[in-house]
Amino acid sequence: MRPPITTAAARLAVAGFVVAAVLTATSCALPAPTEAVAAERRSQRASAAAPAAPAAATTPVRYHGGPVMTGPVRLYVIWLGEWSANPTRKRILVHFMSHLTSPWFAINRGYPDAAGRRVQNSVRLVRQISVAVPAAPARLTDTHLADTVRRALDAERFPVDRSGIYLVLTHRSVDKVGFLTRHCGWHDYFWYGSTTIKYAFVGDPTGPNLRVCAPQAVSPNGDAGADAMASTIAHEVAEAVTNPEFTGWFDDGGYENADKCAWQYGRRYRVGRAWANMRLGRRHYYIQMNWSNTPGVGCTLGT
Numbered sequence: 001m002r003p004p005i006t007t008a009a010a011r012l013a014v015a016g017f018v019v020a021a022v023l024t025a026t027s028c029a030l031p032a033p034t035e036a037v038a039a040e041r042r043s044q045r046a047s048a049a050a051p052a053a054p055a056a057a058t059t060p061v062r063y064h065g066g067p068v069m070t071g072p073v074r075l076y077v078i079w080l081g082e083w084s085a086n087p088t089r090k091r092i093l094v095h096f097m098s099h100l101t102s103p104w105f106a107i108n109r110g111y112p113d114a115a116g117r118r119v120q121n122s123v124r125l126v127r128q129i130s131v132a133v134p135a136a137p138a139r140l141t142d143t144h145l146a147d148t149v150r151r152a153l154d155a156e157r158f159p160v161d162r163s164g165i166y167l168v169l170t171h172r173s174v175d176k177v178g179f180l181t182r183h184c185g186w187h188d189y190f191w192y193g194s195t196t197i198k199y200a201f202v203g204d205p206t207g208p209n210l211r212v213c214a215p216q217a218v219s220p221n222g223d224a225g226a227d228a229m230a231s232t233i234a235h236e237v238a239e240a241v242t243n244p245e246f247t248g249w250f251d252d253g254g255y256e257n258a259d260k261c262a263w264q265y266g267r268r269y270r271v272g273r274a275w276a277n278m279r280l281g282r283r284h285y286y287i288q289m290n291w292s293n294t295p296g297v298g299c300t301l302g303t
């Protein structure tokens with residue numbers, strides 16, 4: 001099933017978000033997003049077959065004066081749901097997140113903050129925890145995911161880290177509102193005391209609707225769900241570092257760097273029957289490109 005998202009409608013939703021972000025930037029907290037507003041505005045939109053908007057291919061990403069994550073990035077992972085049932089899928093993702101310091105991530109160095117400090121090509125997976133899905137409600141909302149991160153901080157299972165990105169990775173059995181219909185993942189932030197906590201959601205698309213969020217049904221690591229999640233994680237992390245509070249880098253259409261290259265893969269090669277486009281450590285991956293703001297470069301796999 002392909003979600004009925006038209007490019008024009010999506011762009012409107014994104015543009016609407018930009019206005020909202022500017023308006024809320026002066027207050028301390030971004031209000032808990034409602035699904036209708038939130039889902040499109042900072043998400044890896046669903047449908048692996050959807051090309052990026054044509055305008056996005058030529059418009060530069062511009063800086064809007066707000067924070068950029070310039071310290072070495074530390075990843076904190078919440079495995080939400082019954083991941084113990086899928087150890088191989090988990091292992092592939094741990095390997096990927098442990099190798100995200102890469103020519104691909106180095107593209108983000110092109111997005112400095114107001115003081116000229118650059119994103120560093122340094123990403124480390126520092127801590128992982130497992131969290132059970134709450135008994136109710138049956139369908140998790142965006143707010144539930146934020147609360148999951150907040151509770152992990154409350155319980156001191158993670159440090160409060162302004163250079164952290166807290167990734168909530170949901171098991172295939174988790175029913176998340178909007179997942180596989182409107183989005184494959186998204187990033188957001190909330191205030192925790194005086195610290196902004198950057199977090200992202202990426203769901204496991206394995207199942208009958210896999211192809212909504214996966215570019216191919218066979219994959220370089222023999223697990224299309226894991227390989228699809230790796231690409232979405234890369235996308236969200238790139239956006240979280242360059243536009244953590246929605247006042248950093250995005251183009252005139254509201255597209256963040258990775259949005260401009262969503263579902264585009266560049267030069268690729270075969271691994272068995274699957275496509276791949278990069279090798280990280282001992283594994284091959286098929287990761288969507290990221291936008292280089294160097295004039296004349298645009299979507300690329302690395303720098």
Ligand SMILES: [Zn+2]
Pocket residue numbers: 042043044045235236239256258259
């Ligand atoms: Zn995005």
